[in-house]
Amino acid sequence: MIERTSEQDADNGNVVPLTLDANFFFERAVRSMDRFQYDKALRNFRKAVEYEPDNPVNHCNLAGILSEMGDYEASNEILLHVLENVEPGMTECHFYMANNFANMDNFEAAEQSLVTYLEEDANGEYLTESEELMELLQYELDRPAPLVRIRSREGVVEHERARRLLEEGKFPQAVKLLEEILETSPDFLAARNNLALAYFYMGQFAKSRECLSEVLELDPGNLHALCNTAILLQYAGDKEQLAPLVSMLETTVPFHQEHVFKMATTMGILGRHRIAYSHFRRLLKEVEAGGDASLYHYCAAAASNSGLYDEALHCWRQAARLDPASPVPGFFLAQLQASVQAGQPMLPVSYNYQLPFQEQLKLWTDSPDLLAREVQSNPLLRASFFWALRYGDADTQRQVTAVLGQIGGSESAEMLREWMEQEPSLEEGLQESVLLSLQRLIGGHAGEDMVGDEQERPALAPQRAQEWREEWQRIIDQTTAMMDRRFDPHQKQAAELLWRRFVDRLGPDVPPLRHTHGWSAALEYMVAKLCGRPVTYREIAQRYAVTVSMVSRYARRIDEVCETFDDLPSLGIFPSSTEKI
Template sequence: MIERTSDETELSNVIPVTLDANFFFERAVRSLDRFQYDKALKNFRKAVEYEPENPVNHCNMAGILSEMGNYKASNEILTHVLEKIDPAMTECHFYMANNYANMESFEEAERSLMTYLEQDGAGEYLAESEELMELLQYELDRPAPLIKIRSREGVVEHDRARALLEEGKFPQAVDLLEEIVKVTPDFLAAHNNLALAYFYMGRFARAKECLGEVLEQDPGNLHALCNMAIFLQYAGDRDQLDTLLARLETTVPFHKEHVFKMATTMGILGRHKTAYSHFRRLLKDEEVGADASLFHYCAAAASNSGLHSDALRCWRQASKLDPASPVPAFFLAQLQQALAEGRAMSPVSYNYQLPFQEQLKQWKNNASSFTAEVRSNPLLRASFFWALRYGDSGTRMQVTEALRWIEDEEMSEVLGELLQQEPLQEEKLQEAALISLQRLIGSSLKENPVSAEEQELAQGDLPSSTEKV
C-alpha cells in the first residue's frame, strides 16, 4: 500500500492558475473597484498582450487612461482600434469625442461625435450624445450641423421638417420630407406630414396621392384617415367623406396624440359634439390639462355645440392659465354679449388666435405687425399659397401687393415659381383662397362683409396637427 506524503497532499489541493487575458481582466476590474487605477492599467496592458486583436481590451485600457486624465494617450489607443483592429467599433468615436471635450478641443469633439452618430447603428450612447451635443453647442456658441443619425434613420430630419411646417416654411419642409420618404419609404409619419405640407401649399392632388400611399401600407393609420377626411371636405366629396366619417366617429383613440388629432379633425369637419367629448378627455390628463389653448379648443367645441355654460367655464379657465393672451377674453366677451342679446353665437374657430377681422384692425395701420404675423403663422402663409395656386389673375395681383409688405425670401421664391404656372381651377379651393386673401389684406372688407359661413370656410381650421414619431 502506497501512502501519499504531506507534500503530495498539499500539491493535490493547489488550483492551477491560467495566465490569460481573462485572468488579467478580472484583476484589473478588482483594482478598479478599489480605485487603484495604476494597477488596473497595468493589468489591462497585460490583457492586451495576451489578446492583441481583441478591441475590447484596448478600449478598456483607453478608458482607464481617460479616468486618469491622460486623454491624449486614450485617443491614440482608440484611433489604433479604428484604424488597425476593428473599424466597425463605432463607439470609439463617442469615447474620443468625450476625451476631446475634456481637453477643451471642442471642434475635434464635435467632429468625433458627428462621426459616431452618423455611423453607429445601435444608438447605445444616443442619450449621452445629446447631452454632449448641448455642451458643445454652448461652448462653440452655435448649433451643431444637421446630420443623419443612423440609429434614428430619418427621425431627426423628420423633427426638423415638422418644425419647418409649424413655422409655415412649407417649401423647405416639402424638400426635406420628400428626401426622407425617398430614403425610408415605410416612414409613414413623414408621408403624413408631407401630405399636410402639400395641402398647405394648395397642391391638393399630390396631398391625396401621398395619403393614399400611407393607407395602402397601413389602412388603419389614424393621422392619414383624419387628414383624408379634411381633404375630402375641401374637395366637396360628400359621398366618400360620409363613409369615412362614419368610421371615424366610431373610433375611440387611446394615445393622447391620437385623441387630439381626432378632436381637432372632428371640429374642422363640423362634428363639434364629438370634438368636445374628445377634448374633455384630454383635459382630464394632468400632463396636458393645464394648457390654455386646449381649454380654448374645448370651449370652441362647446360653443359650436350650443353648450354655452361649458364654453364660458373653459374660456374663463383659459384666461386664468394665459392672462397675457387676448384670445380667451375676446371670445368670453363675445359669448356673454350673444347670450345677453338672446342671439346665436357666431361659429368659433379652433385656432388659438383672434379672428382675422380683429387682427386686421391692428394690421391695417401696422404693416410690420402684419409681416411678423405672416412669418410666424403657418395658417396665414397657407392662405397665401392657396390664393397663389387657385386664384385668378386679380387675386394673384392682390397677393403680389400684399407680399411687398413682407419681404420674405421664402414667400418671394414661391411667388416666383407659382406665377409661372397655370393654376388649377378648383372652385371650392379658389373660393376659400379668395375669402382668406380678402381677410388678410383687408380688400373690400367693409363693402363685402364676410358671412359667418364664409368665415368658417376661409379661416379654414386647416389641419395644424403634425404627426410626431
C-alpha cells in the first residue's frame, strides 16, 4: 500500500494522509460515473485492477464500464479472463457476457452464455433479468432455448417436462423423469404429487398411495395430495378411511383457481356432485370471458348428476356455442332432452370432455381416419385404453383390442402385451382377439419380430403334407406373447421350434389339442427347464390359470414325443444345468 501526503487541513494545519489503493480508485470511478464522465471512470477502474489484480470484482467493474461505453468485445475479453484465470466460480460473468453478445446482435452466443449462467448459477441473482433476456432471444432466434435445467430452481425445468409427458399420456417416461427429480430434490412436493398421479394412471395404486403419504408427511395440508388420496381410497373401497377425509374436504373452500378446479373435479369423482357444481359455478364466474367449452361441460355434468337439468341444459348450450366443432355438447344435449321427454332421470355423465367411451369406439370403428386424428390430438387416450382393458367388460375389451390393432405402432403392441402379462387368465376368445391384434401390429406371427434373421425362418417350419392348423398356431402365439420380457428372442424361437417338432412328430393324424392354455403352459415350462431356469409346475399353472396336473401331464407328453433332452443342440439351447422331468 502506498501513502502520499497530498492535502492539508485548512483549519488546523494537520497533514491528511491520502491512501492510494483499489478502494480509492473504485470510489473515484463511481463518482465519475455519477457525473457521466466515463473516460475518467474507465481510468480509475483500470487502476483498481492494477492494485488488486486477483479481485474478480474489480475486473467485473472494468468490464461493466466498457459495456456502458459500447465496447462489448473488450468487456467480454475481461469477463472471459475472470472465468479462466481469476475466479472460475463467478458464474454471473456468463450473464454479463450474454448481455454483451445480445447488444452485438450475436444472439447465438448470447443464448449459449445465458444458458450456461442458468445451468451453473446456484443463487439466481439475475433470474428475473435472465427470463426477460431469454424471451428476447427466443423472439430473435425463432425457437426456444436448449435449456436443460435452472440450477437456482433445481428440478423446475425437468418437472415441467415431466408434466408435459403426463399430459401427453407418456406415463412411463414421466415416472422415470419424476423419480430422477426426487432423487436430487426429495422435498419437491409438486413432483411427488405428479409421480403419484402417473402411478395411478398406470394402475400401480400401492406406489401411488405411498407417494401421497410421503407428500402428506411433509405437508399435511397439501390439497392436491388430500384430493388424490380420497380418490385412491374410493377406488380401493376403503370407506372407513375415506369418510372423515371427504367430510373435511367438503367443508374446505379453496382460494386459488387451480385449487378450486382440483376440488371440483375431486368432488365429482367422489360422487358429491352438488358440491362439485358449486365449485364449477364459482370458476365460471371468476374465469375471464366465462371460461371455455370444457369448463361448461364439467359444470353441466355436475348439474345433470345432481338432477339440476335446467342448469345442465344452459351449460351444454354454452359449450356448444363456444366449441361448435365438437360433437360432445350436442350428444349430451340430445341425451338430456330425450330423458326429460321420457320423464326419466338422465344417466350418469362423465366429467371428461369427450363422448362416452362406447360412443367413441363406434366412431373409431367406422372411421379409421377420425381415430388417427383423435389419437394425435388426445394424448390421454392411452390412459383411457389402459383403463378400459383393465376394468371394462369383455365386450369393451374386445372393442379396445380391435381399435389398438387399427392404430398400429409399438405403443399399442406394448399395451396389449402388458395387459396379457398382468391378466394371464383371459377367456380364450378374448385372448385370441388380443393375439390377432398383436399379429397385425407386429406383422406375421406374434413375436416374429423378435427373430433376427429372416433366412432362418424356414428352419422353424418343417415340411409336412398336412395343413398347419389355426389352433396349433394359436398355442405358439399365446406362448411367445406370455414369454415376452421374461425370455430372450432365442428362447422364444426355441419354444416355437419345439412346438412345431412336437406337432410334426405326432404324425399326419394329430388329435385335437384342446385346452390351448394348458399346452402353452407346458411349452413354457419345457423351455424354462431347457434353459436351466428354476421353475415349478405351480408357478406356471398360476400364470396360465390352469391346473398343476394339466401342466405336468402335457409337459411329460411333449418330452416323450420330442425326446427333448436328448437333442438340445438342434433346438439352439445350451442350458447350464437341466433336470429331467
